[in-house]
Amino acid sequence: MSESEQEIRKGLAGVVVDTTAVSKVDPESNSLLYRGYPVQELAATQSFEAVAWLLWHGELPTPDELTAFERLERAQRSLAPEVRAAIELTPTTAHPMDVVRTAVSVLGATDPNADDRSPEATLEKSVRLFAAIPAIVAFDERRRKGEDLVEPRNDLDYARNFLWMTFGEVPDDDVVDAFRVSLVLYAEHSFNASTFAARVITSTLADVYSAVTGAVGALKGQLHGGANEAVLHTFVEIGLDEAPEGRAADWLDLALAEKRKIMGFGHRVYKNGDSRVPTMRAALERLVEYYDRPEVLALYEELEQSMAERKNIKPNLDYPSGPAYHLMGFSTEAFTPLFVAARVVGWTAHIREQLGANALIRPLSAYVGPEERHVPAS
Numbered sequence: 001m002s003e004s005e006q007e008i009r010k011g012l013a014g015v016v017v018d019t020t021a022v023s024k025v026d027p028e029s030n031s032l033l034y035r036g037y038p039v040q041e042l043a044a045t046q047s048f049e050a051v052a053w054l055l056w057h058g059e060l061p062t063p064d065e066l067t068a069f070e071r072l073e074r075a076q077r078s079l080a081p082e083v084r085a086a087i088e089l090t091p092t093t094a095h096p097m098d099v100v101r102t103a104v105s106v107l108g109a110t111d112p113n114a115d116d117r118s119p120e121a122t123l124e125k126s127v128r129l130f131a132a133i134p135a136i137v138a139f140d141e142r143r144r145k146g147e148d149l150v151e152p153r154n155d156l157d158y159a160r161n162f163l164w165m166t167f168g169e170v171p172d173d174d175v176v177d178a179f180r181v182s183l184v185l186y187a188e189h190s191f192n193a194s195t196f197a198a199r200v201i202t203s204t205l206a207d208v209y210s211a212v213t214g215a216v217g218a219l220k221g222q223l224h225g226g227a228n229e230a231v232l233h234t235f236v237e238i239g240l241d242e243a244p245e246g247r248a249a250d251w252l253d254l255a256l257a258e259k260r261k262i263m264g265f266g267h268r269v270y271k272n273g274d275s276r277v278p279t280m281r282a283a284l285e286r287l288v289e290y291y292d293r294p295e296v297l298a299l300y301e302e303l304e305q306s307m308a309e310r311k312n313i314k315p316n317l318d319y320p321s322g323p324a325y326h327l328m329g330f331s332t333e334a335f336t337p338l339f340v341a342a343r344v345v346g347w348t349a350h351i352r353e354q355l356g357a358n359a360l361i362r363p364l365s366a367y368v369g370p371e372e373r374h375v376p377a378s
């Protein structure tokens, strides 16, 4: 069979590219397992640090392992001077995802052993990135508002410290918990586009930072991580300060008539709803109650129901996460960087797995351009 006669699966839809032991996405049972554990159980019981350890090591940490890991993470939270300088060089008009991408790249350029791909070094770099990203996101968020950097606090866990560095105060437990749940749910999702990008880059034997920089770029797009930001733009377009009372349905009719994609809906793998949505929706409901913003939930429900009636398409995780981050007080453009902070765990778990059994990822293409021809004699 010639190359052009082979079946082409646009977007690699339905193609199984490799094995993975990191997570299992099962659209049939509508479930998501991290190293065998249902993500809902992890979100209900585990710190984000424990989930990161699980994804990297394959087992939940013992109390001693967790304590040692927390100490290691807390020691690497400060914004490195080179990273701070690079962020300050970027205009505040740059999208925060561009800032995160640049900062991750600078972290790589300042690691003298960036090219060490041993399992130990790769794990060290994973922890370094995990610990460093909150300070990057928080500092960028604050400088846009003309606010000074807030130094990390070593007496706080990852989620609390992230919120502390962003807002200069630690919110109530209800808010912290919704944030922690979002991080756990966002941490990993098999061969999604950004993780696959990280694996492609890793497969060339490029360094961890290059793979994560590329993954940040892949996550930025609206068809992937950028959708959590886009959901809020939709909510603002409809108007989220008062109960929708039909405005969401009217907005949707117009948007569908214009053939617009409705952000936060649909999924390449799940066709009957995203396994993570009920857990994140419950967290959103708690936030709505905490902030006394019932109109946000009313809008969420009206748009969800209208989309189900018109297209039978269900929300993905970005749909409840967008309004949840909005209620917590994050700027809309900071939502996808929060996804980066969580997903860096999954990316680095996959980078380590890829390196453990590497094969260069290089598919074929079917050529449809002109047949061979020759430059005319002049």
Ligand SMILES: CC(=O)SCCNC(=O)CCNC(=O)[C@H](O)C(C)(C)COP(=O)(O)OP(=O)(O)OC[C@H]1O[C@@H](n2cnc3c(N)ncnc32)[C@H](O)[C@@H]1OP(=O)(O)O
Pocket: 011, 222, 223, 224, 225, 227, 260, 261, 262, 263, 264, 265, 266, 267, 268, 269, 311, 313, 316, 317, 318
């Ligand atoms: C955490 C995450 O990254 S989850 C994904 C976040 N992304 C989004 O929310 C963006 C909006 N959603 C989408 O664009 C899509 O659902 C994707 C990209 C996520 C998945 O897309 P695919 O599996 O490639 O499905 P595809 O785009 O081919 O859609 C199939 C059909 O459903 C329609 N459809 C799918 N999602 C949507 C949507 N959000 N709005 C409107 N129509 C949609 C398509 O138009 C298409 O219709 P058609 O057959 O009449 O042409």
Ligand SMILES: O=C([O-])CC(=O)C(=O)O
Pocket: 186, 188, 189, 191, 192, 193, 224, 267, 268, 269, 316, 317
């Ligand atoms: O799996 C996907 O294609 C997208 C997604 O939900 C994620 O990365 O969390």
